Amino acid sequence: xxxxxxxxxxxxxxxxxxxxxxxxxxxxxxxxxxxxxxxxxxxxxxxxxxxxxxxxxxxxxxxxxxxxxxxxxxxxxxxxxxxxxxxxxxxxxxxxxxxxxxxxxxxxxxxxxxxxxxxxxxxxxxxxxxxxxxxxxxxxxxxxxxxxxxxxxxxxxxxxxxxxxxxxxxxxxxxxxxxxxxxxxxxxxxxxxxxxxxxxxxxxxxxxxxxxxxxxxxxxxxxxxxxxxxxxxxxxxxxxxxxxxxxxxxxxxxxxxxxxxxxxxxxxxxxxxxxxxxxxxxxxxxxxxxxxxxxxxxxxxxxxxxxxxxxxxxxxxxxxxxxxxxxxxxxxxxxxxxxxxxxxxxxxxxxxxxxxxxxxxxxxxxxxxxxxxxxxxxxxxxxxxxxxxxxxxxxxxxxxxxxxxxxxxxxxxxxxxxxxxxxxxxxxxxxxxxxxxxxxxxxxxxxxxxxxxxxxxxxxxxxxxxxxxxxxxxxxxxxxxxxxxxxxxxxxxxxxxxxxxxxxxxxxxxxxx
Amino acid sequence: xxxxxxxxxxxxxxxxxxxxxxxxxxxxxxxxxxxxxxxxxxxxxxxxxxxxxxxxxxxxxxxxxxxxxxxxxxxxxxxxxxxxxxxxxxxxxxxxxxxxxxxxxxxxxxxxxxxxxxxxxxxxxxxxxxxxxxxxxxxxxxxxxxxxxxxxxxxxxxxxxxxxxxxxxxxxxxxxxxxxxxxxxxxxxxxxxxxxxxxxxxxxxxxxxxxxxxxxxxxxxxxxxxxxxxxxxxxxxxxxxxxxxxxxxxxxxxxxxxxxxxxxxxxxxxxxxxxxxxxxxxxxxxxxxxxxxxxxxxxxxxxxxxxxxxxxxxxxxxxxxxxxxxxxxxxxxxxxxxxxxxxxxxxxx
Numbered sequence: 001x002x003x004x005x006x007x008x009x010x011x012x013x014x015x016x017x018x019x020x021x022x023x024x025x026x027x028x029x030x031x032x033x034x035x036x037x038x039x040x041x042x043x044x045x046x047x048x049x050x051x052x053x054x055x056x057x058x059x060x061x062x063x064x065x066x067x068x069x070x071x072x073x074x075x076x077x078x079x080x081x082x083x084x085x086x087x088x089x090x091x092x093x094x095x096x097x098x099x100x101x102x103x104x105x106x107x108x109x110x111x112x113x114x115x116x117x118x119x120x121x122x123x124x125x126x127x128x129x130x131x132x133x134x135x136x137x138x139x140x141x142x143x144x145x146x147x148x149x150x151x152x153x154x155x156x157x158x159x160x161x162x163x164x165x166x167x168x169x170x171x172x173x174x175x176x177x178x179x180x181x182x183x184x185x186x187x188x189x190x191x192x193x194x195x196x197x198x199x200x201x202x203x204x205x206x207x208x209x210x211x212x213x214x215x216x217x218x219x220x221x222x223x224x225x226x227x228x229x230x231x232x233x234x235x236x237x238x239x240x241x242x243x244x245x246x247x248x249x250x251x252x253x254x255x256x257x258x259x260x261x262x263x264x265x266x267x268x269x270x271x272x273x274x275x276x277x278x279x280x281x282x283x284x285x286x287x288x289x290x291x292x293x294x295x296x297x298x299x300x301x302x303x304x305x306x307x308x309x310x311x312x313x314x315x316x317x318x319x320x321x322x323x324x325x326x327x328x329x330x331x332x333x334x335x336x337x338x339x340x341x342x343x344x345x346x347x348x349x350x351x352x353x354x355x356x357x358x359x360x361x362x363x364x365x366x367x368x369x370x371x372x373x374x375x376x377x378x379x380x381x382x383x384x385x386x387x388x389x390x391x392x393x394x395x396x397x398x399x400x401x402x403x404x405x406x407x408x409x410x411x412x413x414x415x416x417x418x419x420x421x422x423x424x425x426x427x428x429x430x431x432x433x434x435x436x437x438x439x440x441x442x443x444x445x446x447x448x449x450x451x452x453x454x455x456x457x458x459x460x461x462x463x464x465x466x467x468x469x470x471x472x473x474x475x476x477x478x479x480x481x482x483x484x485x486x487x488x489x490x491x492x493x494x495x496x497x498x499x500x501x502x503x504x505x506x507x508x509x510x511x512x513x
Numbered sequence: 514x515x516x517x518x519x520x521x522x523x524x525x526x527x528x529x530x531x532x533x534x535x536x537x538x539x540x541x542x543x544x545x546x547x548x549x550x551x552x553x554x555x556x557x558x559x560x561x562x563x564x565x566x567x568x569x570x571x572x573x574x575x576x577x578x579x580x581x582x583x584x585x586x587x588x589x590x591x592x593x594x595x596x597x598x599x600x601x602x603x604x605x606x607x608x609x610x611x612x613x614x615x616x617x618x619x620x621x622x623x624x625x626x627x628x629x630x631x632x633x634x635x636x637x638x639x640x641x642x643x644x645x646x647x648x649x650x651x652x653x654x655x656x657x658x659x660x661x662x663x664x665x666x667x668x669x670x671x672x673x674x675x676x677x678x679x680x681x682x683x684x685x686x687x688x689x690x691x692x693x694x695x696x697x698x699x700x701x702x703x704x705x706x707x708x709x710x711x712x713x714x715x716x717x718x719x720x721x722x723x724x725x726x727x728x729x730x731x732x733x734x735x736x737x738x739x740x741x742x743x744x745x746x747x748x749x750x751x752x753x754x755x756x757x758x759x760x761x762x763x764x765x766x767x768x769x770x771x772x773x774x775x776x777x778x779x780x781x782x783x784x785x786x787x788x789x790x791x792x793x794x795x796x797x798x799x800x801x802x803x804x805x806x807x808x809x810x811x812x813x814x815x816x817x818x819x820x821x822x823x824x825x826x827x828x829x830x831x832x833x834x835x836x837x838x839x840x841x842x843x844x845x846x847x848x849x850x851x852x853x854x855x856x857x858x859x860x861x862x
Contacts, residue, residue, distance in 0.1 A: 009726065010757045011717040014848045016710070022721050055718060055824055128722070128821060429549070431611070436553075 021452035024055040024122060024165075029107060029147050030139035031061025032075065035171065037189075038143060039202075041076045042084040042140060043444035048096050048172040049086050050441070052449055058099040058123050060477060062116060064106055072102035074191035085442060099123075107143045113154040116419035124160070134452060137171060144170055145187035150189035169198045169451050172263050173254065174460070177476065178469040185462050194462055198451045203264040204458040205443025208406040208432065212271045212373070213280075215400065217410065222398075223276070225377070227352045233506070235374040236268050237513055238362040238460060240368070241318050243491075244340070248331025253336040257310075257472055260362040266468040267460070268294060268402075269358060272373055273348055282456040293467035295350040304478030307346075309498045310339035313365040316491030323365060323491050337479075337486060340364040343499035344475070346505070359503055361510065365491035371402040394425045407431040516609040516620065518573070518622045524604045527630070527641040531602050531624070532776050535643070538600045539619055548608055548619040551580045554841070555644045557652040557672065561588045569603055569625050574834045576607070576621035582645055585625040588633035598630035600639075624714070633703050637664060641671040649673050651702075653837060658686035665693035672699060676840060680705035684853070691853070700845045704836050706749055712792075712803070713753060715810050715826050724821055728801040730758055732780055733793040735772075738787035746790060751782065752856030753848060759785065762856060 028036055047053050061072050080088050105112030124131045151157050160167050175181025222332040238260050244251040270289035277284040312326040326340045341363030397411040408430045416422040487496035519542050541545050572583035603625040628636050644650045654675040677687050681834045691701045719725035737748045764771035770782035791804035803812040806830050814821045
C-alpha cells in the first residue's frame with residue numbers, strides 16, 4: 001500500500017457525502033448485550049441503508065456469550081428486524097453482515113485481545129484498508145478500565161498505519177461521583193488520549209437538542225434577547241411517566257440526579273446558557289459549555305436544603321392504570337433513600353446570566369412524558385394596558401420542545417377582536433412533524449457517524465463530565481447529611497409540594513408542559 | 514397525525530378567482546376554521562407539451578415530503594392568443610389534525626392550472642401572485658426550453674430557483690436563464706447534475722484510498738467514453754474535476770480536451786462514443802477505471818496487472834418524484850456553479 005500524499009480528499013469537499021467516513025473496523029465490546037441489540041446494530045444498518053458508511057467496514061463483536069460468526073450474524077438480523085427504523089432488505093443485509101465477526105471472550109482475558117489484534121491485522125491486510133479502529137464499550141462501566149488497559153497492553157490503542165486512527169466510545173454513566181469519574185478519566189488516559197475518547201450522551205444526538213444551537217446561533221433575532229436584561233427565568237423539565245421499568249437495582253444505585261441531571265440536564269443547561277462559540281467545532285463548542293458549567297454557583301449546605309428538592313413517588317394512576325409506589329418497585333429496598341424526582345434552582349454567575357434563576361426538574365411517574373426548555377421573558381416594562389380587561393396576560397414564553405412533540409412555541413399576547421382592548425395569550429407553534437416530513441435519524445445514528453468521522457462536537461469532554469459531577473456531588477453530599485424524610489408525590493402528578501414551594505419562593509410557578 | 518385531502522375542480526375561471534379560491538376554499542370546507550399553514554416552499558412545475566401525466570398525483574407525492582404549494586403550470590398547446598383568457602383549475606389541499614381542540618394544519622396545496630388564451634403565453638404574472646412570500650420558490654421546467662427572448666428577468670423576481678434537466682437538451686438553451694437570473698439571485702439547479710452525483714460520491718470514496726487519490730488527482734491521461742449524441746454528462750463531471758483539482762482547460766474539442774494541472778503539466782483527455790459511459794485515469798502503472806454497466810457504477814484500480822480494489826455502487830432508476838424530493842432536501846449545490854464556471858460556460862468549442 002502506498003502512502004497517501006495528503007490527508008484531505010479534494011473530491012469530498014462540498015459533497016453531501018463529505019461526511020462519509022474512511023473504511024474502518026468497529027469493535028463492539030458487549031455485542032451480545034441489550035444496547036448493541038436495541039441501538040447499535042440498527043443504527044449501523046440504517047447508516048448503511050442511507051449510504052453514510054464506507055464501502056468496507058468490518059464489525060467485530062466481542063462478548064462473553066458463546067457465538068460463532070454465523071450465530072452472531074443471526075443475532076444482528078434479529079435485532080434489525082425488531083428495532084431498525086428502516087425495514088430489513090435481504091440484499092443490503094447480506095452486504096451488511098459480510099464483514100461481521102465475533103470473538104467469544106471475557107473482557108479481562110489477555111489472550112483474547114491478542115486474537116483480536118491478529119484478526120484486525122489480517123482484515124486490514126486482506127482488504128487493503130487503513131488500520132482505523134472504533135472501539136465501542138457497550139459494557140457495564142466497571143469494565144471500561146479493564147478493557148482500555150487490555151487494549152493498551154496489546155498495542156491496540158494506536159493504529160498500525162501512520163494515517164490511521166483509533167477511537168474509543170464509552171457509554172454513560174461515566175462515573176458514580178466526581179472521584180470515580182476522575183479516576184476513570186485517569187485510567188482511560190493512561191491508554192488513550194482525550195482526542196481518542198468519545199463519551200456518548202444520546203441526548204446530544206437528538207435533532208431537537210442540536211436544534212438548540214441552530215435556533216440560537218443561526219437566527220439573529222433571539223440572541224440579543226438571550227440574557228438577564230430580557231429573560232426572567234428558565235425552566236428545564238425532563239418528565240417521564242414511566243417508572244423504573246425493571247431497572248430497580250441500577251436505579252437504586254443511581255437515582256434521578258445521577259441518571260438524568262448530571263448528564264442530560266446539564267447538557268441542556270449548557271447549550272441554553274453558553275456563549276456563541278468561535279466556530280462550530282468540537283473544542284470551540286465544548287469550551288463554551290464548560291465555561292457555563294464552571295459558572296454555576298456552588299451550592300452550600302443551606303442552599304441544598306433551600307434550593308433542591310428530592311422525592312419518591314407513591315402509588316397512583318398513570319393513564320388509568322394503578323402503579324406501585326417507588327418503594328414497592330421490584331429490587332428497590334423498602335428503606336431506600338434514592339430519589340426518583342429532583343427539582344433545583346441554579347444560578348449562573350457570569351455577565352449574561354447574573355441573577356437569572358434556572359429551575360430544573362426531572363422525575364419518574366410524573367403526569368406526562370415531556371422534555372422541554374421554557375424561557376420566560378420579563379414582562380413589558382410599562383403596563384400600558386393595565387386599565388383594560390387583561391388580568392391574565394402572561395409574560396412571553398419561548399418553549400423548546402424536545403420530546404415527544406418536537407418543536408418550538410412562542411407565547412405572546414394578542415388583542416381579542418371586539419370594541420374594547422382585551423388581550424389573550426396565544427401560541428405561535430412550530431412542529432417538526434409538520435414542517436419537516438422526512439424521517440429523522442435516531443440519535444445513535446448521528447453520534448456513531450460523528451465518531452466514525454472523528455467529530456467530537458456532540459460528545460462530552462473530560463472537563464465537562466467533571467464539572468457536572470462537581471455540582472451533582474455537592475448535592476449528593478448535602479443530601480447524605482440530611483436525615484429527614486424524603487418528600488413524596490402521588491404517581492401521575494407533577495411532583496412533591498416542596499418543589500412547588502421551591503419555585504414559588506421566587507414568585508414563579510412550574511409550567512404544565 | 515390524521516390527515517385528509519380535499520379536492521376541487523374549477524373549469525374556466527379567471528386568474529383572480531383562482532387566488533380568491535385558494536384563500537377561501539379550505540376554511541369553508543373546514544366549517545369556517547382557518548387552518549395553520551405549514552407550507553415551507555412553493556414549487557412550480559412547468560409541464561407544457563408533456564403528454565398524459567397525472568401531474569396532481571406527482572405533486573401530491575412531492576408535497577407529502579415537503580409541505581408546499583405546488584403549482585402545475587400547463588399552458589394549453591396551440592391555444593390562440595385571442596381566445597378568452599381562462600384557467601381550468603384543479604385544486605387539492607391536505608389538512609392534518611394534530612390534537613383535539615387545536616386548529617388543523619394546512620399541510621400542502623396542489624394546483625393544476627391549464628392555461629388558455631393569452632395566459633398560455635403570458636402566465637408569469639399570474640404565477641407570481643400565487644407564490645408564497647418570503648419562502649423558497651422552485652420552478653421545475655419539465656418541458657422543452659423556451660425560445661430565446663423568454664422573460665427570465667421577470668420570472669426570476671418570483672422564483673428563487675430554476676430547476677432544469679440538462680440530460681434532455683444540454684445546457685446551451687439555459688445559458689440565458691443562468692445569466693438573466695443572476696441579478697435577482699435566482700439559482701439554477703440541474704437534475705442531471707444531481708443524478709451524476711453517484712459518480713462524484715463514487716470517486717470521492719475511491720480517493721479515500723491512497724492509490725485512488727494518486728491516480729485521479731495526478732493523471733497522465735484520461736480516456737472518456739460516453740453515449741452520444743448529447744455528451745453533457747462527461748462535461749459536467751470533467752468540469753467538477755477541473756474545479757476541484759485546480760486544473761484549467763487549454764483546448765476543448767468534441768473528441769479531445771487538453772487540461773493543465775496545477776504544476777503546469779498537460780493532461781490529454783480523449784473522448785470516444787460508446788454505449789455505456791466510462792472514465793479511465795492513467796498514472797504510471799496505475800489505472801483507475803469507472804464504468805456504468807448492468808445498473809451499477811463499477812470501478813477498479815489496477816497496478817500493472819494486479820487488481821488492487823474493485824468497488825460497485827447501484828445505479829438506481831431515476832424517478833421524477835425521488836429526483837425532486839432529493840433536490841429540495843439538498844438545496845442549491847454550489848459545486849454545480851463551480852463546475853459550470855470551470856468548463857461549461859467557458860467552453861470555446
